[in-house]
Amino acid sequence: MFVLRFVAFACLTTTLFSSPVLAQVVLRSSVLPNSRAATVNQATTVFATMLNSGDSELANCSVSLAGSDPYTFSYQRTDAANAPVGTADTPFSIPANTAQSLLLAFTPSQAAPGTEVQLTYRCDEATASIIPGVNTVFLTASDTATPDIIPILATPSSDGVLRFDTQGQVRAMSAAAINIGEAADIDVSAQAPFLPNNVSLQVCETNPVNGTCLTARASSVRVNFARNQTRTFAVFADAADNAGIPNLPAVSRLYLVFNGVPAPERDVDTASALFPATPPVYGATSSAAIAPGPGGDEVLGIYRGILNGEPGVLLVHGFNQVIMGGGGTLIDGISSGVGFPNAGSYSATTTGIGDSEYLPRVGIGSTSATYQSRSFFRGSYRHISGSPIYDFQAAWDPESLNVFYADDTPVGSWSIMYESASIGTVTVDAGGNIDGAITWPAADGAAAEQCDVAGITGGGGRAGFNLGTFIVNADGCGPSFYFHGYYADRGNQRVMAGYAVKQASRSGTLDMFPVELIRQ
CATH class of the missing domain: 2.40.128 (Lipocalin)
Incomplete structure (x- = not known):
């Protein structure tokens, strides 16, 4: 218990002192473990820390669920030995430059797929920012008992940050995990949700005595995780030689994830959640990472x-x-x-x-x-x-290096996808002219309408990462929409992923929505 709490505080202080700051933030928070697998109507707990880094006391502090997740929630202060003190769900004060440890309890009222549960850490004077993987909890709720794996990562610097000295360098960190739930086959993998091309990750199971790999390094390793069994692993991170990893602990995070089998493929161009809901995540932990970048003047x-x-x-x-x-x-x-x-x-x-x-x-x-x-x-x-x-x-x-300088016109037929369904098709000729029909997503209670589409792809590099314009017939759906996107190759398909943004506000159609153009 002491180890979990110490690492939670280390993660918290790393987030506080190492990230670029736009304005002074006096309240920070973190939790460990970052995930639990719960059983319906049974309480599941994690530890949390709230840190007041300001010069004056914070009053009336509390923790609550930020959303409408199907969990009954409770919090209680703990002492230095992690023993609960005081009365549960009672607001408290945090003196200046002091941390308060807490026990958080979640009781699911029904089965629920894996969800990143966000929490509101609030005092009268400040509210902590939500930081996925730092002060959120990934929870899975089942009607019957499941694996419940509690992992912990250790970096060479022992502060929760994996540091690279140069671009292209390979660094490693170690992990230990215990399954306090039911036995099952588990796929163990390392992921960097916001850094899919900045770092390559592999894992292996290790000998707990000397740390050597028992299996070959791979993107994932499958183990049969027995109840109350402890296993150890290593994570190997290879920093890209054409990009850095910025000093943003909320974004630059490397996750060790314990999935039910088979582990899912992650679509990095779909910004929806840190992890897919199925198969369930039975355990996860993370560390921050920092690597030097190439520099230069380019911001695009x-x-x-x-x-x-x-x-x-x-x-x-x-x-x-x-x-x-x-x-x-x-x-x-x-x-x-x-x-x-x-x-x-x-x-x-x-x-x-x-x-x-x-x-x-x-x-x-x-x-x-x-x-x-x-x-x-x-x-x-x-x-x-x-x-x-x-x-x-x-x-x-x-x-960005592969798509920003693309100067080819996206000739061909493209299916326009919104919420995983086709809403129309457009064709683009060699001159960049657009023609087609589309049913724009409706808003404000209006009925969806099929509209003619005309226009031309943006100049310069044509499409690629550059601006493309879809001019919608003003007698139908109008006004104009602008598509801001970029190329992405997925298997044998070329995709342009991005957002459609309306030129001017008008009732009846969405003003902004994510779209993908998939070449047919």
């Missing part, structure tokens, strides 16, 4: 990261085109206007988008950010009235 590209605690993709076409969107049916996003870069900082007049619509509560505002060439883009959006705020941070994907 694909950035993968987090928007308001949810996975998202940032597309930087230029300082007059910055698009940030989160995954899921309801989209939050940022569509930036003319930007003003200045030596690592960025400001722009911006349109914020909430629930796929330009909303008065979001509307026109401004974006301010810091960035580093071929490394990261991090900042926040604020409405002109001062609220709400969208916080975002994302790591540069070296795939």
Whole structure:
């Protein structure tokens, strides 16, 4: 128990002191273990830490579920020996420069697939930001007992950060895991959800005495994990030689995941969740990572990261085109206007988008950010009235080098996909002219309409990573939509993934939504 709590605090302090900071944050939080497999109507617990890094006391602090997950939740303070103290679900104060440890309990009311449960850590004076893999808990709930694997990672520096000295370097970290649930076959793998092309990961099971691999290194290893059995593993991380890993602990994370079999394939271009819900995740843990980048002046590209605690993709076409969107049916996003870069900082007049619509509560505002060439883009959006705020941070994907400079016209027939279903087809000729028909996603209670599509792909590099414009017949669905996207090759298929953004607000159709164009 002491080891778990110590590492939780190490992870918390790493997040606090090593990440680029836009404004002073006084309340941070973390949990360990980062995942549990629960049984319906039985409490499952994890430890948490809330850290007040400010100079004054924080009052009336509490923890609650941030969403509507099917769990009854409870929290209670613990002492230095991890023993509960005080009364459960009672707000407390945290003195200046002090951490408070907690026991969090989740009791599922029904079976539920794997879900990253977000928590609100709040005091009267501050609320901690949601950081996936740091202060969230990945929970699976079943009607009957399942494996419940509690892993812990150790980095060479013993501070929860895997550091690379150079590009292209291979580093390793060790892990131990105990299964306190039922026996089962388990696929063990290492994943970097926001860094799919920045680092390559392999795992092996190890001899617990000398740490040598018992199996060959591979993307995953299958073991039969007995009840109350402890197993040890090694994770090998090979940093890319054309990209760095930015110092963003919330995004630059390497996960060790224990899946039911078979482990799923992850689609890195779908920003929906850290891990697929099936097969179930029975255990997971993570560490931060840092690797030097190539430097330079280029900021254009694909950035993968987090928007308001949810996975998202940032597309930087230029300082007059910055698009940030989160995954899921309801989209939050940022569509930036003319930007003003200045030596690592960025400001722009911006349109914020909430629930796929330009909303008065979001509307026109401004974006301010810091960035580093071929490394990261991090900042926040604020409405002109001062609220709400969208916080975002994302790591540069070296795939940008393959798609940004593409100068081919995307000739052919393309199926337009929205929410995994085709909503139309367009053809593009050698001149970049677009023709076709599409049923644009409806909004505001309007009926979906089939619309004629015309237009031309953007100039310069034509499509590729550059701007493509779909001009929709104004007598049907209008007004114009702009497609901001990039090439991605998936097996034998070429895909353009990105977002359709409306030129002007109009009731009846969504103002912004994620789309994929799949070449037929």
